[in-house]
Amino acid sequence: MNICLIPAFQRPEYLQECLNNICKADKYQEVSYVFCLDYGFSLQNLDIIKQSGIEHYFIIKTEKTAFKLSKQSYNVLNGLIKVSEQKEVDLIYYVEDDIFISKDFFTFAADIFKQQPDVFVWCGTRSDNYPVETTDNKNAYYLTDKADFQTHGNCYNSKLFYKYMKEHFNANYFNNPVAYCKQYLPSKVVAEPFVEQDGLIRRVIENNNLIVAYGHVPRSQHSGIYGYNRQAEIMHKSFAEKLKFIQETVYDAGKMKVYDRYNDSQPCNMNLSHSKVELIPIKN
Numbered sequence: 001m002n003i004c005l006i007p008a009f010q011r012p013e014y015l016q017e018c019l020n021n022i023c024k025a026d027k028y029q030e031v032s033y034v035f036c037l038d039y040g041f042s043l044q045n046l047d048i049i050k051q052s053g054i055e056h057y058f059i060i061k062t063e064k065t066a067f068k069l070s071k072q073s074y075n076v077l078n079g080l081i082k083v084s085e086q087k088e089v090d091l092i093y094y095v096e097d098d099i100f101i102s103k104d105f106f107t108f109a110a111d112i113f114k115q116q117p118d119v120f121v122w123c124g125t126r127s128d129n130y131p132v133e134t135t136d137n138k139n140a141y142y143l144t145d146k147a148d149f150q151t152h153g154n155c156y157n158s159k160l161f162y163k164y165m166k167e168h169f170n171a172n173y174f175n176n177p178v179a180y181c182k183q184y185l186p187s188k189v190v191a192e193p194f195v196e197q198d199g200l201i202r203r204v205i206e207n208n209n210l211i212v213a214y215g216h217v218p219r220s221q222h223s224g225i226y227g228y229n230r231q232a233e234i235m236h237k238s239f240a241e242k243l244k245f246i247q248e249t250v251y252d253a254g255k256m257k258v259y260d261r262y263n264d265s266q267p268c269n270m271n272l273s274h275s276k277v278e279l280i281p282i283k284n
Contacts, residue, residue: 002110003083003158004093007036007076011227011235012044013242015097017250019052021270022095026107031093033057036079038072039064044239067174073197074174081169084162092161094154098224099124100250101153102272105219109155111277112141112213119143120160120210121201124153124220126266129189133283138272140216140280147189147206151198153220164204173200216280218268223250225259 004022008015022028033054037045039062049057060082062075083092091113095101101124109122122141126134129148134140173180177195181187185203194202205212223246226234234242249255253267 001088002031002091002093002106003034003089004031004095004106005034005036005079005083006095006097007038007072007079008041008045008097009038009072009075010040010042011097011242012042012048013239013246014224015045016048016243017223017246018095018097018100019048019054021100021102023053024103024270025101026104026273028106029055031056031106034079034083035059036075037061038075065174070174070177070196073177073200076197077165077169077200080156080161081166084156084158084165086158089158092156092158094151094156095220096151096224098222098227099153100221100223100270102219102268102270104273105153108141108215108219108272108274108277111274112215113155113157115277115279116143116211116213117157118160118211119213120157120164120205121149122155122213122215123148123150124155124215124218125150125222125268126218127214134216135280136217137278137280138217139274139276139278141213141277142216142280142282144212144214144282145209147187147202147210147212148214149198149202149205149212151201152222160210164208164210165201168200168204216282217272218266219272221250221268222265225250225256225265230261231259 060079065074067074112122127148181195185207187203187206190199190202251267256265
């Protein structure tokens with residue numbers, strides 16, 4: 001069984017567009033969905049999930065915790081651990097509410113894991129960590145052992161995720177992520193401030209020499225160009241205004257450059273398809 005985990009909080013318009021794209025993806029009906037709604041979530045998220053057309057889903061409503069600095073990390077990791085500890089789960093797709101996926105996101109990832117069962121995670125976007133020379137071959141993927149990881153649309157090997165991440169799901173990490181990572185997961189590639197869930201996972205990948213896969217052509221895009229820490233003024237618009245803004249902006253590279261202050265939001269081809277998958281090593 002394959003699961004798609006979707007965290008969400010207070011941007012229901014992003015969740016709406018995220019699910020719009022998921023419901024256009026090949027074989028999306030064959031995936032079960034788990035929504036992790038962080039404490040204080042917008043109740044409108046519940047209506048959007050019910051009206052999405054997705055039939056098989058479960059909702060985790062994360063309770064309030066004392067973890068202030070790691071609130072979001074707890075919501076995400078709590079969901080991932082709960083899913084990965086289920087023995088019948090093979091793959092965990094991870095799609096945050098501001099990640100928009102292409103048509104063959106699910107099938108491309110699944111085909112890679114059929115060829116590469118020992119890969120820890122496939123990353124759906126282009127790498128922002130290392131400059132690599134890729135091709136425009138839509139069937140191609142590559143492997144890396146450089147701890148090159150980012151959470152902008154992923155697919156995890158569920159068994160490996162549980163094996164390597166379970167021990168780090170503990171109060172010591174959530175109470176003081178910086179101190180925990182310094183002591184237990186020192187890193188040569190991840191800067192000290194990056195200790196939230198994605199930084200933690202990347203450190204685990206580095207410390208255990210785990211293998212990461214990427215497509216030569218991206219299958220997902222980060223579209224979160226506003227929020228409480230980015231373009232906060234947009235948050236005051238109505239749901240309809242925000243949804244219209246997203247739909248008119250995030251698929252256009254030129255418009256994205258105006259709003260993307262962090263340069264980590266790149267549109268991808270939303271209508272990708274592949275006939276097979278083939279391993280084509282990259283040139284660094």
